[in-house]
Amino acid sequence: MMTDHDKRDFYSEDPLEGLASDLWAMSNEEQFEAWMQAVPVLHDFGKLAETLHNDALLLAVTDAKDRAEELDRAFDRLNRCNGEQLRSREEKRLRAMIARCDALSNAYQTVLREEWVCRANQEETLATLKELLDEANEAFRRYRLEVGLPEPEAYRDAGE
Secondary structure: OOOHHHHHHHHHOOOOOOOOOOHHHOOHHHHHHHHHHHHHHHHHHHHHHHHOOOHHHHHHHHHHHHHHHOOHHHHHHHOOOOOOOOOHHHHHHHHHHHHHHHHHHHHHHHHHHOOOOOHHHHHHHHHHHHHHHHHHHHHHHHHHHHOOOOOOHHHHHHHO
16 A cells, blocks of 8 residues: 555656657657657557546646647648748747737836835736746747747857
């Protein structure tokens, strides 16, 4: 029988923790093939989750399968013409992500500059906006990698 201590150790160990994905370092052909292989495997995982009557696992696997079936980005990268950086769908999504980051940054700066009667409310609002901005920037960074755009020079130089 598993004790409470054993359960804590079992659930706290994350076998995926620390693994670095090489997906975005793969060639366009390798990426497309990897996504094509992921879909049937996730479908089989879904069957297993259904057999186990584990709705949470089934939902998680279904979400992952839906994500893997979005092969548009990998297909677009594979079929780009030489010199073409973005397809219209990719550019539209990136522009929307940039607009979101800009709006959150502007909101943060506005709240920061305003004089608030209750300083605690201002700090809470700033913390929330900062968290949302960080999430938006991370989503933008990941999508930029997914579509194969290099990191802007300004960010690379700032990190050195």
